[in-house]
Amino acid sequence: MAMKHRLHINLSRKWNPKQKAWIRWIAVWFASFMAVVIVVPGLLVRTPPGQESPPNRTRSADTAAARDTGDIATVPVYLDKEKKTVRLGLESYVRGVVAAEMPIEFELEALKAQAMAARTYIVRRLLDGDKTNVPQSSEALVTDTIVHQVFVSDEELKSRWGSDVYRTNMDKLNQAVEETKDLILTYQGVPIEASFFSTSNGYTENSEDYWSQSIPYLRSVASPWDASISPKYKETVSFKPQELQRKLGLSSAVPVSSGGANGFKIIEKSKGQRIKKLSVGGKMFSGREVREKLGLNSSQFQWAFKDGEWKITTFGYGHGVGMSQWGANGMAKEGRTAEQIVTYFYTGIQIDKASNLLKGKSF
Numbered sequence: 410m411a412m413k414h415r416l417h418i419n420l421s422r423k424w425n426p427k428q429k430a431w432i433r434w435i436a437v438w439f440a441s442f443m444a445v446v447i448v449v450p451g452l453l454v455r456t457p458p459g460q461e462s463p464p465n466r467t468r469s470a471d472t473a474a475a476r477d478t479g480d481i482a483t484v485p486v487y488l489d490k491e492k493k494t495v496r497l498g499l500e501s502y503v504r505g506v507v508a509a510e511m512p513i514e515f516e517l518e519a520l521k522a523q524a525m526a527a528r529t530y531i532v533r534r535l536l537d538g539d540k541t542n543v544p545q546s547s548e549a550l551v552t553d554t555i556v557h558q559v560f561v562s563d564e565e566l567k568s569r570w571g572s573d574v575y576r577t578n579m580d581k582l583n584q585a586v587e588e589t590k591d592l593i594l595t596y597q598g599v600p601i602e603a604s605f606f607s608t609s610n611g612y613t614e615n616s617e618d619y620w621s622q623s624i625p626y627l628r629s630v631a632s633p634w635d636a637s638i639s640p641k642y643k644e645t646v647s648f649k650p651q652e653l654q655r656k657l658g659l660s661s662a663v664p665v666s667s668g669g670a671n672g673f674k675i676i677e678k679s680k681g682q683r684i685k686k687l688s689v690g691g692k693m694f695s696g697r698e699v700r701e702k703l704g705l706n707s708s709q710f711q712w713a714f715k716d717g718e719w720k721i722t723t724f725g726y727g728h729g730v731g732m733s734q735w736g737a738n739g740m741a742k743e744g745r746t747a748e749q750i751v752t753y754f755y756t757g758i759q760i761d762k763a764s765n766l767l768k769g770k771s772f
Contacts, residue, residue, distance in 0.1 A: 480500055481591065481768075482498075482763075483496045484551070485550050485551075486551055486560060487544060487551070487553065488552075489554050499532075499763070500590060502560065503527050505562060507520055507527055507586065508566055509553075509561040510527065513578045515734075515738045515741070516742055517581065517741070518741040518745065519741040519747075520581070520582070521589045522732065522747040523734065523737070525592050525603075525751055526594065526732060526751065527603075528589070528592065529594045529595075529600050530603050531558070532593050532600050532766065533601070534557075535767065536600065566579070591763050592761070593763045594751055594759070595758060596625065600766070601626055601758055604730045604732075605731045605732040606729060606732075606734065607641055607735060608639040608726040608733060608734070609681075609725050609729060610681070610683065610724040611631065611633060611635065611682065611725075612632060612682050613629050613630050613730065613733060614681035614683060615679065618679035618680065618685055619679075619728050619729060619730050620730070626758050627730055627756075628756040632739075632754075634738070634742075635733055635736050637739075638739055638742075639735035641725075641735070642724065642725065643724055644723050645720055645721065646703075646705070646721055648703070648718060649718055650717075650719065653719050654690070656702050657690065657692070658692075659689070663690045664690075671690050674688040681729055682709060684696030684699070684708055684709060687699065696708035706725065706726045707724055707727070708728075709725055732754035737754070748760060
């Protein structure tokens with residue numbers, strides 16, 4: 410009540426002309442000050458009429474968003490079918506790769522091993538700035554195809570799995586990614602070339618026996634689990650004599666009789682028990698060349714001529730270098746951990762944190 414009374418007395422007071430002039434000056438000054446503090450900043454940040462805000466976020470905004478969700482980096486991915494680039498948080502990208510590259514029915518520890526391999530692959534490319542085999546018009550670092558790592562979105566997984574099991578599968582997938590969050594595979598402090606493949610023939614391959622480079626952590630190891638659990642372990646395909654001749658670029662058909670100089674003849678095998686060199690129709694090939702020319706599952710194969718066709722039987726599926734996915738699942742079924750799986754298939758590696766290598770870097 411006292412405040413109201415005092416205010417009434419002040420407002421009802423009569424002011425002399427000099428005092429009124431001072432009051433008007435103070436009022437004008439205060440109004441101008443409020444305009445500067447409140448109105449002008451609003452005009453500076455307002456989007457001009459008829460213009461829209463930029464549709465694409467800047468890289469700094471992407472980095473901020475990644476930090477908000479707990480990711481240490483963003484990954485620009487070129488979606489081949491949509492012909493566009495999207496930027497994903499590191500762990501979101503890893504989740505989409507694991508879902509695409511390994512069956513969700515696999516054991517959790519195998520999925521975790523796959524998550525570490527997938528994360529290692531992309532962190533290595535981030536650090537190297539490697540944009541090989543990416544459309545030049547794109548700002549992406551990888552595509553979502555087998556050229557790099559296959560990636561699928563959550564929307565695609567909903568369609569693929571169906572509503573009945575989507576939530577269960579996604580919970581398992583999230584667990585595999587979350588329990589390995591930030592973990593990568595390194596050799597002497599550098600992310601490894603974390604290659605993997607579907608099914609071994611009983612052994613993995615030394616890198617130089619399939620590629621040209623000898624890599625110390627990509628050594629041949631036994632993988633006995635694949636033969637009994639992988640549906641891709643063994644396959645037989647048939648070729649007409651003329652088809653085989655054409656695909657291998659031979660001047661004449663391969664003789665049916667075995668043991669001849671112009672028939673099939675193994676020259677050398679790799680440590681991983683695959684065919685390293687062979688002669689077909691008198692022409693020299695690497696096992697890889699024959700595999701690729703004939704579209705075979707593996708470079709370990711046998712042949713026989715039956716019912717007017719060449720029957721070629723392969724053992725294993727994929728190049729054979731690095732981690733066998735079905736081998737990893739077999740190890741997990743025996744109770745091995747993800748850490749034991751990756752350190753078995755990748756010789757002499759360490760498990761490190763991606764954040765230790767990505768800290769302070771922008772991409």
